[in-house]
Amino acid sequence: MKKIAIVTALIAVSVSLTAFVQNPKEASIKRGKEVYENNCQSCHQENGEGIDGSFPPLAKSDYLLKDPKKAITVILKGLNEEIKVNGKVYSMMMPEQSYLSDEEIADVTNYILNSWGNKSKAVFTPAQVKAARK
Secondary structure (H helix, E strand, C coil), X not given: CHHHHHHHHHHHHHHHHHHHCCCHHHHHHHHHHHHXXXXXXXXXXXXXXXXXXXXXXXXXXXXXXXXXXXXXHHHHHCECCCEXXXXXXXXXXXXXXXXXXXXXXXXXXXXXXXXCCCXXXXXXXXXXXXXXXX
């Protein structure tokens, strides 16, 4: 009887602690929202829909969802070439955001790829950003 009580207590403690541990992807997305608001939102807008003809949409972006790893490169190194997003051509230059930390770039990438109708199975890490800096 005493063993059952101990096992039950351990299970209860374990379940309680699990509730306090946040999913790493969700934590990254939450941090990424703040990075987005401070660094990306003025061009790509609060809803990720961009500005037609000037700044491409990130929401439901076929360009990003086709190759999610490209998001890290674009954020890190910028973009100065014509691209097609959701059937529309954009040629506005995007400056590099290399001043952001590896964690900030990973977090904002996770946020963008999991917001406004985007769904990515990938979880990007600071280590991937560090490798892309080379």
